[in-house]
Amino acid sequence: MKISSWNVNSIKQRLDHVIKWLGEQKSDLLLLQELKGMEFPADALEEAGYKSFAVPQKGRNGVACLYKSDITDIALLHDHLPGHDPDDEQARYIEVKIGDVHVIGIYAPNGNPVDTEKFDYKLSWMGTLYDHLKDLREKRIDFVIGGDFNIIPEDKDCHDPAAWRGDALFRPESVSLYRSYIYLGLNDAYRIFDKSAEQYTFWDYQAGAWPRNNGIRIDHFLTSPRMTDALLSCTIDKEPRGWDKPSDHVPVTIELDL
Protein backbone atom coordinates (compact mmCIF):
# COMPACT_ATOMS: atom_id res chain seq x y z
CA MET A 1 0.00 0.00 0.00
CA LYS A 2 1.45 3.29 -1.16
CA ILE A 3 0.10 6.44 0.50
CA SER A 4 1.18 9.95 -0.46
CA SER A 5 0.51 13.47 0.76
CA TRP A 6 0.87 16.76 -1.12
CA ASN A 7 0.05 20.37 -0.32
CA VAL A 8 -0.72 21.53 -3.85
CA ASN A 9 -1.44 25.23 -3.15
CA SER A 10 -4.61 25.29 -5.30
CA ILE A 11 -5.89 22.12 -6.98
CA LYS A 12 -7.14 24.29 -9.83
CA GLN A 13 -3.61 25.51 -10.61
CA ARG A 14 -1.95 22.14 -9.96
CA LEU A 15 -4.36 19.62 -11.50
CA ASP A 16 -1.97 18.80 -14.36
CA HIS A 17 0.91 18.30 -11.90
CA VAL A 18 -1.19 15.96 -9.74
CA ILE A 19 -2.31 13.83 -12.69
CA LYS A 20 1.20 13.69 -14.14
CA TRP A 21 2.72 12.75 -10.78
CA LEU A 22 0.11 10.07 -10.00
CA GLY A 23 0.71 8.60 -13.46
CA GLU A 24 4.34 8.10 -12.47
CA GLN A 25 3.95 7.15 -8.81
CA LYS A 26 0.70 5.22 -8.98
CA SER A 27 0.03 5.76 -5.27
CA ASP A 28 -2.97 3.91 -3.90
CA LEU A 29 -4.00 6.94 -1.84
CA LEU A 30 -3.09 10.61 -2.15
CA LEU A 31 -3.93 13.10 0.59
CA LEU A 32 -4.20 16.66 -0.70
CA GLN A 33 -4.01 19.95 1.19
CA GLU A 34 -4.73 23.56 0.25
CA LEU A 35 -7.34 22.94 -2.43
CA LYS A 36 -8.06 26.70 -2.20
CA GLY A 37 -11.57 26.80 -3.59
CA MET A 38 -14.96 25.16 -3.86
CA GLU A 39 -14.38 23.76 -7.34
CA PHE A 40 -12.98 20.23 -7.06
CA PRO A 41 -12.08 18.46 -10.36
CA ALA A 42 -13.46 15.05 -9.36
CA ASP A 43 -14.33 14.10 -12.97
CA ALA A 44 -10.85 14.85 -14.34
CA LEU A 45 -9.27 12.86 -11.50
CA GLU A 46 -11.62 9.94 -12.07
CA GLU A 47 -10.60 9.92 -15.75
CA ALA A 48 -7.03 9.63 -14.44
CA GLY A 49 -8.04 6.58 -12.38
CA TYR A 50 -8.77 8.11 -8.99
CA LYS A 51 -11.97 8.54 -7.03
CA SER A 52 -12.03 11.06 -4.21
CA PHE A 53 -13.43 12.39 -0.99
CA ALA A 54 -13.08 16.18 -0.88
CA VAL A 55 -13.57 18.73 1.92
CA PRO A 56 -13.40 22.06 0.11
CA GLN A 57 -13.68 25.60 1.46
CA LYS A 58 -14.13 28.90 -0.32
CA GLY A 59 -10.86 30.62 -1.11
CA ARG A 60 -8.48 28.81 1.19
CA ASN A 61 -7.62 25.61 3.08
CA GLY A 62 -9.41 22.48 1.81
CA VAL A 63 -8.32 18.83 1.99
CA ALA A 64 -9.06 15.69 0.01
CA CYS A 65 -8.27 12.00 -0.21
CA LEU A 66 -7.84 10.46 -3.66
CA TYR A 67 -7.87 6.67 -4.02
CA LYS A 68 -7.43 4.26 -6.89
CA SER A 69 -10.74 3.50 -8.55
CA ASP A 70 -10.42 -0.24 -7.96
CA ILE A 71 -10.32 0.19 -4.17
CA THR A 72 -13.73 -0.70 -2.75
CA ASP A 73 -13.22 -1.22 1.00
CA ILE A 74 -12.86 2.48 1.72
CA ALA A 75 -15.21 4.89 3.51
CA LEU A 76 -15.17 8.50 4.67
CA LEU A 77 -15.23 8.63 8.49
CA HIS A 78 -14.76 12.34 9.28
CA ASP A 79 -14.67 15.58 7.29
CA HIS A 80 -14.02 17.62 10.44
CA LEU A 81 -11.60 17.14 13.33
CA PRO A 82 -13.58 15.27 16.04
CA GLY A 83 -13.87 17.41 19.18
CA HIS A 84 -13.15 20.66 17.34
CA ASP A 85 -15.71 23.51 17.20
CA PRO A 86 -18.36 22.21 14.76
CA ASP A 87 -19.14 25.78 13.65
CA ASP A 88 -15.56 26.38 12.48
CA GLU A 89 -15.71 26.37 8.67
CA GLN A 90 -11.97 25.86 8.16
CA ALA A 91 -11.47 22.69 6.10
CA ARG A 92 -8.36 21.09 7.56
CA TYR A 93 -9.19 17.46 8.36
CA ILE A 94 -10.21 14.26 6.63
CA GLU A 95 -10.27 10.71 7.98
CA VAL A 96 -11.02 7.62 5.92
CA LYS A 97 -11.03 3.92 6.72
CA ILE A 98 -9.46 1.47 4.29
CA GLY A 99 -9.88 -2.08 5.46
CA ASP A 100 -9.27 -1.80 9.20
CA VAL A 101 -6.74 1.03 8.89
CA HIS A 102 -7.61 4.68 9.42
CA VAL A 103 -5.88 7.17 7.13
CA ILE A 104 -5.96 10.78 8.32
CA GLY A 105 -5.07 13.82 6.21
CA ILE A 106 -4.45 17.17 7.88
CA TYR A 107 -3.70 20.75 6.97
CA ALA A 108 -2.69 22.10 10.38
CA PRO A 109 -2.94 25.86 11.00
CA ASN A 110 0.13 27.98 10.27
CA GLY A 111 -0.20 30.10 13.43
CA ASN A 112 1.68 33.23 12.41
CA PRO A 113 1.97 35.89 13.66
CA VAL A 114 2.60 34.38 17.09
CA ASP A 115 1.30 37.41 19.04
CA THR A 116 -2.19 37.02 17.60
CA GLU A 117 -5.20 34.76 17.98
CA LYS A 118 -3.88 32.79 15.01
CA PHE A 119 -1.22 31.23 17.21
CA ASP A 120 -3.82 30.39 19.87
CA TYR A 121 -5.90 28.75 17.15
CA LYS A 122 -2.92 26.66 16.01
CA LEU A 123 -2.24 25.41 19.54
CA SER A 124 -5.91 24.75 20.23
CA TRP A 125 -6.36 22.79 16.98
CA MET A 126 -3.22 20.77 17.62
CA GLY A 127 -4.39 20.04 21.16
CA THR A 128 -7.73 18.72 19.93
CA LEU A 129 -5.89 16.57 17.39
CA TYR A 130 -3.83 15.14 20.26
CA ASP A 131 -7.02 14.16 22.09
CA HIS A 132 -8.34 12.39 19.01
CA LEU A 133 -5.08 10.53 18.30
CA LYS A 134 -4.96 9.48 21.97
CA ASP A 135 -8.48 8.13 21.61
CA LEU A 136 -7.50 6.10 18.54
CA ARG A 137 -4.49 4.69 20.42
CA GLU A 138 -6.61 3.73 23.43
CA LYS A 139 -8.99 1.93 21.09
CA ARG A 140 -6.00 0.13 19.53
CA ILE A 141 -6.93 1.37 16.06
CA ASP A 142 -4.14 1.18 13.48
CA PHE A 143 -3.67 4.46 11.66
CA VAL A 144 -1.41 6.70 9.66
CA ILE A 145 -1.68 10.49 9.67
CA GLY A 146 -0.12 12.54 6.90
CA GLY A 147 -0.19 16.07 5.65
CA ASP A 148 1.02 19.60 6.16
CA PHE A 149 1.66 19.72 9.92
CA ASN A 150 3.16 23.23 9.72
CA ILE A 151 5.74 22.04 12.26
CA ILE A 152 9.53 21.99 11.98
CA PRO A 153 10.35 19.06 14.31
CA GLU A 154 14.09 19.68 14.82
CA ASP A 155 16.98 22.00 13.91
CA LYS A 156 18.03 19.69 11.08
CA ASP A 157 14.62 20.11 9.50
CA CYS A 158 15.36 23.67 8.40
CA HIS A 159 18.16 25.40 6.57
CA ASP A 160 18.61 28.15 9.16
CA PRO A 161 17.33 27.25 12.65
CA ALA A 162 18.18 30.64 14.14
CA ALA A 163 16.04 32.40 11.54
CA TRP A 164 13.05 30.16 12.34
CA ARG A 165 13.34 30.11 16.15
CA GLY A 166 10.54 32.59 16.85
CA ASP A 167 8.24 31.41 14.06
CA ALA A 168 4.95 29.66 14.85
CA LEU A 169 6.22 26.58 12.98
CA PHE A 170 9.22 26.23 15.31
CA ARG A 171 8.09 27.77 18.59
CA PRO A 172 8.56 25.47 21.62
CA GLU A 173 4.80 25.41 22.27
CA SER A 174 4.18 24.15 18.72
CA VAL A 175 6.98 21.59 18.61
CA SER A 176 5.96 20.36 22.08
CA LEU A 177 2.48 19.52 20.81
CA TYR A 178 3.98 17.68 17.83
CA ARG A 179 6.18 15.70 20.22
CA SER A 180 3.13 14.83 22.30
CA TYR A 181 1.92 12.86 19.27
CA ILE A 182 5.24 11.00 19.20
CA TYR A 183 4.84 10.20 22.91
CA LEU A 184 1.59 8.40 22.06
CA GLY A 185 3.83 5.85 20.38
CA LEU A 186 3.75 7.31 16.89
CA ASN A 187 6.80 7.53 14.64
CA ASP A 188 7.91 10.16 12.14
CA ALA A 189 8.06 7.81 9.14
CA TYR A 190 10.79 9.80 7.41
CA ARG A 191 13.15 9.51 10.39
CA ILE A 192 12.68 5.74 10.59
CA PHE A 193 14.78 5.49 7.45
CA ASP A 194 17.07 8.50 7.59
CA LYS A 195 18.04 9.76 11.03
CA SER A 196 20.30 12.59 9.93
CA ALA A 197 19.54 13.90 6.43
CA GLU A 198 18.51 17.47 5.88
CA GLN A 199 15.62 17.00 3.52
CA TYR A 200 12.91 19.58 3.04
CA THR A 201 9.32 19.54 1.81
CA PHE A 202 8.70 23.29 1.44
CA TRP A 203 10.63 26.10 -0.20
CA ASP A 204 9.19 29.62 -0.24
CA TYR A 205 8.48 31.21 -3.60
CA GLN A 206 10.42 34.31 -2.45
CA ALA A 207 14.07 35.26 -2.22
CA GLY A 208 15.40 32.38 -4.27
CA ALA A 209 14.58 29.86 -1.55
CA TRP A 210 14.46 26.90 -3.96
CA PRO A 211 17.77 27.46 -5.85
CA ARG A 212 19.43 28.18 -2.49
CA ASN A 213 17.85 25.09 -0.91
CA ASN A 214 16.55 27.33 1.86
CA GLY A 215 13.72 25.00 2.86
CA ILE A 216 11.91 23.42 5.79
CA ARG A 217 10.51 19.93 6.46
CA ILE A 218 6.92 20.46 7.58
CA ASP A 219 5.00 17.78 5.66
CA HIS A 220 5.02 14.51 7.59
CA PHE A 221 3.62 11.03 8.01
CA LEU A 222 3.20 9.65 11.52
CA THR A 223 2.46 5.95 12.02
CA SER A 224 0.88 4.05 14.89
CA PRO A 225 3.04 1.15 16.21
CA ARG A 226 1.80 -1.69 13.98
CA MET A 227 1.93 0.63 10.98
CA THR A 228 5.51 1.55 11.88
CA ASP A 229 6.33 -2.17 11.82
CA ALA A 230 4.72 -2.37 8.38
CA LEU A 231 6.71 0.57 6.94
CA LEU A 232 8.81 -0.27 3.89
CA SER A 233 9.88 3.24 2.91
CA CYS A 234 9.27 6.96 3.28
CA THR A 235 10.39 9.24 0.48
CA ILE A 236 10.26 12.94 -0.25
CA ASP A 237 10.06 13.65 -3.99
CA LYS A 238 11.73 17.01 -4.65
CA GLU A 239 11.30 16.85 -8.41
CA PRO A 240 7.91 18.58 -8.75
CA ARG A 241 9.33 21.70 -7.04
CA GLY A 242 11.40 22.22 -10.17
CA TRP A 243 8.44 21.89 -12.57
CA ASP A 244 6.85 24.87 -14.31
CA LYS A 245 4.50 26.81 -12.00
CA PRO A 246 5.06 24.47 -9.03
CA SER A 247 3.46 24.22 -5.62
CA ASP A 248 5.75 25.49 -2.87
CA HIS A 249 5.43 22.02 -1.22
CA VAL A 250 6.49 18.62 -2.59
CA PRO A 251 4.87 15.20 -2.06
CA VAL A 252 5.81 12.71 0.66
CA THR A 253 5.12 8.98 0.23
CA ILE A 254 5.08 5.97 2.54
CA GLU A 255 4.89 2.31 1.55
CA LEU A 256 3.28 -0.18 3.92
CA ASP A 257 3.40 -3.97 3.88
CA LEU A 258 -0.15 -4.70 4.98
Add this chain to the structure above:
DNA sequence: ATGACCGTTGGAAACGGA
Protein backbone atom coordinates in the same frame (compact mmCIF):
# COMPACT_ATOMS: atom_id res chain seq x y z
C1' DA B 1 22.40 41.52 -8.03
C1' DT B 2 22.38 39.25 -0.61
C1' DG B 3 16.36 39.09 -3.64
C1' DA B 4 12.16 40.75 -7.22
C1' DC B 5 6.25 35.37 -4.78
C1' DC B 6 1.75 33.09 -5.60
C1' DG B 7 -3.33 32.29 -5.52
C1' DT B 8 -8.04 33.87 -4.41
C1' DT B 9 -11.45 37.17 -4.19
C1' DG B 10 -13.64 40.36 -6.78
C1' DG B 11 -13.31 43.19 -10.19
C1' DA B 12 -8.36 47.01 -6.99
C1' DA B 13 -5.79 45.88 -3.64
C1' DA B 14 -6.08 43.12 0.57
C1' DC B 15 -5.29 38.87 2.63
C1' DG B 16 -3.31 34.37 3.64
C1' DG B 17 0.47 31.52 3.19
C1' DA B 18 5.15 29.97 5.89
